[in-house]
Amino acid sequence: MDTLINELETIVGKKGVLLGEDVAQRSVDWFTKASCEAMAIIRPQNTEQLSQVMAACHAAKQAVVTHGGLTGVVHGAVASPNELVISLELMNQIESIDPVGSTMQVQAGATLQSVQEAADEIDLQFPLDLGARGSCTIGGNIATNAGGIRVIRYGMMRQQVLGLEAVLSDGTVVSSMNTMLKNNAGYDLKQLFIGSEGTLGIVTRAVLRLQPKMPSEQTALVAVPSFDALTRLLQFASRELANSLSAFEALWNNHYALMTSEATKHAEILAGDSPFYAIIETLGSNEEKDAEAFAAVLEKALEEELITDAVLANSSTQRQGIWDIREDIETLVYELNPMFSFDISLPIAHMDEYVTTLEEKLEAQWPGVAKIVVFGHLGDGNLHIMITVRDPSPHSRRAVEEIVYGTLTRYSGSISAEHGVGLEKRDYLSLSRTPEEIALMKRMKLALDPKGLLNPGKILA
Template identity: 80%
Template sequence: MDKLLNDLVAIVGPEGMLLGNDVSQRSVDWFTGAPCRAKAIVRPRTTEQLSKVMALCYQADQPVVTHGGMTGVVHGGEASPDELVVSLELMNRIEEIDSVGFTIQVQAGVTLQHVQEAAGEIDMQFPLDLGARGSCTIGGNIATNAGGIRVIRYGMMREQVLGLEAVLSDGTVVSSLNKMLKNNAGYDLKQLFIGSEGTLGIVTRAVLRLQPYMPSEQTALVAVPSFDALTRLLGFVSRELANSLSAFEALWNNHYRLMTTESGKHTPLLADDSPFYAIIETLGLDEERDAEDFSLILEKALEAGLITDAVLASSRAQRQVIWAIREDIEVLVKELKPMFSYDVSLPIPHMQAYAEQLEQNLKAQWPQAAKIVVFGHLGDGNLHIMITVRDESPESRRQVEQLVYHPLKAYGGSISAEHGIGLEKRDYLSITRSSEEIALMKRMKTALDPKGLLNPGKVVALD
């Protein structure tokens, strides 16, 4: 491998190659902090450099794992000592903003927050939003088809991408930086790479859709008396708020209580004895009118018994206080250590039964140790589940995984709503996908990456 590394340095320069401690001091897992074990990290600055890097790796049969912002939680960035990492961190330029066509063209290493800020400078917005906005990158968002808190209004990352450029395992550059909303000329090749987790090609640049800036933002935290009321509340605000509803986040009592009174980290804005809570947010154009309408709708929800209490944010600082209860994952990591994290989706009517049965099963197996926290994007059927059984052994993890994943099949759910498959969920893919679907995935992988060099072992196993 030494000759290959020397050849790669000739392409990316000394600053483009990290070795030794510069590699091991980097983490490949946000929750555990596990170190990177790769032989080296190669950091190209351009698509051309990456193309040459991959051509050499292809000739040498060298496996490659792609790194973005490293905010993933399914072990998609893990690399063994005989693998190389390609990091896109130096490919971080915003190349073009089109305020007429509502597009922005960026390199894959640009952070989501940077794109959001660039859009804001021209009174527009990039609507994808995640708690990890300051660290996650656009390439990673595309590779995992990221979701976040505004899917209910704007859709997932897939809906934000007009065109992209990717480098295949042999160095071939597939560049289709389309800027048009309509382009029905043959296969939509970008869809092959969106959500493929770097197993089919490495995304290097993308053209993204922008949306009009919405200066009016209304946010409320509400207490909800039952799951039935929670689902009826979602239907009510979806109708009453029409196109302005941008987020509807559900917090089970175990989540809200842990984040506030139990941990002491966040002030309980509402009493902690309600079975459910919801964060409701709208985006609009008229602050005064939107505030009046929002307040009136919450009053109607209160009168209808859909909510029992509410607190409305009257400033950006107050909105941040509300959202911090939802987004401060560090509290969960600390309070539930060692924590197992899950990201599933299932039809909304089945969520309560699924969560209750899961908790019962966990406590039956670990009566004293098991603790579960549930929250998520109710409007798009996505639940985040954090579990501790105070034992992080592989056997306990496997047992918890089976309790989480196997019931999803009966509900028509998915083992992954927005985090992807990586290594962590690969063995459970058959719960969500049929044998025919998995066979087709393997055929696609073999066709685009015949030597199996890109993110080997992730998503589907070819062995």
């Protein structure tokens, strides 16, 4: 192994190879803060170096795990002591921006926030938005096909990528840096790597699609009297706000009550006695007209008893205060410790029944100690479910998973809406994919990574 490490040092330089304590002090899991156990972390500075690194690892049959911003929550970055980590932290440049074509070319290690800010400087926007925007990287967003709060309007990461470059397990560079919206010349190879969680290739660069900057932002927090009213409110907002609706986030009472309790730092913006709450946001081009239209829609929703109360943000500070209730995951982790986190999707019409069934099953198995918190992107059928049974043992985790995923199959839902599969959900993949689909995934893996060197054990056993 020393021979391989020495060879990699000649490729990336001594500063490009981390060993010992420099490896152990790195965390590989956002929730657990578990330390990295890899034998070394290799930090290439460009695609050519990474290609040479992978060629050397391929010759030595050395498995690797790719690291981006390390904000994932399904153990996709976990590396064993006999594996190497490939970190793209030094490949973080925004290479070029085309204001006319509305595209940006970036390296995979660039953070989402840096891309958003670069687009903002030329009066455009990169619409993907996540709470981890300051840490998560574009490569990680691509590898997991990230979603976020604006999927309802702009789609997932897949819709934001025009072209990309990736390095295969043997060092081959597949460069398809397409800058055009339309290109039907053969297979769309970039789709192989988007959402593949680093198991088919390591994304190194990408061409991102930018959108017009929307100078007008309207945000409201509303109280909703029932789940039926919540679904009708979504339909109403989608119709009345037309193409300006950019986010529709639902908060169950258990989430809102916890986040605005005396133990947290968030103010109770609305009274905490409503069964549901929603954050509604629009993006537009005319502040005055958009504000009038937004207020009129909220007033009409009150008249039709779709909502019982509302607070309309009239400053960026108030807007941030509303979103902080939704995005403060650190408080949830602290208050629900030990917490089991789930990211599922299912038809909107079945969400209330599904959550109610979960609550009943959890209470039956852990009476008086089980606690569930639910929130999510209602507009695209994605719920985030946080559960604690005050028992951190692996047995309890497995038992909770069986309840969450077992109940989900009744509604033909997905075990992963936007977080990926990693190691955490691998054993449950068959609940959301047919045997034929899994067989095809394995054939693709074998074709692109015949030695099984890329993120081994992730997604597929």
